Amino acid sequence: MSKYSRQREAIRDFLKSRHDHPTAETVYLGIKENIPNISLGTVYRNLSLLSELGEIRKLSTGIGPDRYDGTVAPHYHFICKKCGCVLDLKMNDMDHINVLAAQGFNGEIDGHIAYFYGNCPDCLKERKNV
Amino acid sequence: MSKYSRQREAIRDFLKSRHDHPTAETVYLGIKENIPNISLGTVYRNLSLLSELGEIRKLSTGIGPDRYDGTVAPHYHFICKKCGCVLDLKMNDMDHINVLAAQGFNGEIDGHIAYFYGNCPDCLKERKNV
DNA sequence: CTGCATGCAAAAACTTTGCACCGCC
DNA sequence: GGCGGTGCAAAGTTTTTGCATGCAG
Numbered sequence: 001m002s003k004y005s006r007q008r009e010a011i012r013d014f015l016k017s018r019h020d021h022p023t024a025e026t027v028y029l030g031i032k033e034n035i036p037n038i039s040l041g042t043v044y045r046n047l048s049l050l051s052e053l054g055e056i057r058k059l060s061t062g063i064g065p066d067r068y069d070g071t072v073a074p075h076y077h078f079i080c081k082k083c084g085c086v087l088d089l090k091m092n093d094m095d096h097i098n099v100l101a102a103q104g105f106n107g108e109i110d111g112h113i114a115y116f117y118g119n120c121p122d123c124l125k126e127r128k129n130v
Numbered sequence: 131m132s133k134y135s136r137q138r139e140a141i142r143d144f145l146k147s148r149h150d151h152p153t154a155e156t157v158y159l160g161i162k163e164n165i166p167n168i169s170l171g172t173v174y175r176n177l178s179l180l181s182e183l184g185e186i187r188k189l190s191t192g193i194g195p196d197r198y199d200g201t202v203a204p205h206y207h208f209i210c211k212k213c214g215c216v217l218d219l220k221m222n223d224m225d226h227i228n229v230l231a232a233q234g235f236n237g238e239i240d241g242h243i244a245y246f247y248g249n250c251p252d253c254l255k256e257r258k259n260v
Numbered sequence: 261c262t263g264c265a266t267g268c269a270a271a272a273a274c275t276t277t278g279c280a281c282c283g284c285c
Numbered sequence: 286g287g288c289g290g291t292g293c294a295a296a297g298t299t300t301t302t303g304c305a306t307g308c309a310g
Contacts, residue, residue, distance in 0.1 A: 002289075002290090003283090003284055003288080004284065004285090005283090024274080024275080038292080039292045040275090041275090041293075042290080045276085045277095048275095058192055059192075060191065060192035061190065062188055062189075065273080065275090066192070066274085066275090078231070080237070087237075090235070091230050091231055092230075094227060097244070098246065101246045105208065105219055106251040107210070107217075107249055107251045107254060109208065110247065111246070112245060112246045113244065113247070114227070114245075115243050116231045117242065117243070118237055118238045118239040121237045132264075133263085134309060134310090135264090135265055135308085135309085138265085167266095167267070168266085169268065171266080171267070171268075171300090171301075171302080174301070175302095178301090195299060
């Protein structure tokens with residue numbers, strides 16, 4: 001179905017190597033260091049392909065542009081309301097909530113995404129200084 | 131802090147009166163029937179203000195534009211992967227997951243948003259017909 | 261009156277797409 | 286070779302913003 005490409009591989013590797021949650025722009029700039037003439041369109045095309053294939057995940061945080069995550073194993077995210085940063089949370093998968101959601105619902109539920117909101121450690125610290 | 135405006139009130143009322151989850155565009159077109167010369171900019175400004183005030187909620191589904199919800203009482207949403215529709219789920223609030231998330235996290239967690247994904251009743255039906 | 265809110269339009273921010281060329285299979 | 290992938294740039298979509306004017310307090 002899809003053919004090898006150096007650009008796609010670079011994008012996948014880039015995402016797997018990072019635990020922050022880069023935007024398309026950040027991915028673009030990062031890859032550019034090794035493949036200087038890669039284009040932003042290619043980055044978007046591949047991010048969207050990889051995310052359909054389930055090799056990466058797209059995060060729509062509601063703050064700023066979409067972000068991408070190379071970790072597909074189930075895990076959850078924290079989003080700082082103040083600075084907009086996105087952090088991984090170390091917590092177990094909550095499979096059981098799919099069952100809760102499915103009760104009294106006629107459709108088919110095969111997954112969930114949960115974002116936790118609040119203040120990140122850095123912003124908390126700053127708040128005390130002010 | 132903020133002054134009365136007919137436009138803002140209309141937007142708030144419009145959202146409270148509906149249980150689908152309209153986009154800014156839909157809100158704009160809806161209000162326009164009563165206030166023909168309202169502008170899209172005003173709609174965006176007020177949606178964003180109301181959502182900061184906690185009077186409405188913004189939903190970033192990752193599929194299409196942001197949507198807005200006049201129901202602020204805790205509840206959860208289902209998003210159809212196929213048609214992109216957004217439905218309310220009848221399920222209890224899962225306060226306890228904030229505690230789970232806060233374990234081993236240094237920041238402050240004061241809320242969460244969870245989206246459930248799958249196929250909506252209509253798309254399931256359609257799939258059987260094909 | 262004073263200042264927040266609005267309408268309008270331009271611009272910014274983000275993402276997708278058409279097209280000619282390139283390179284994997 | 287054939288077909289999917291790329292670079293480039295233009296266009297599409299969604300959202301924000303500057304500015305002059307309007308209206309609530």
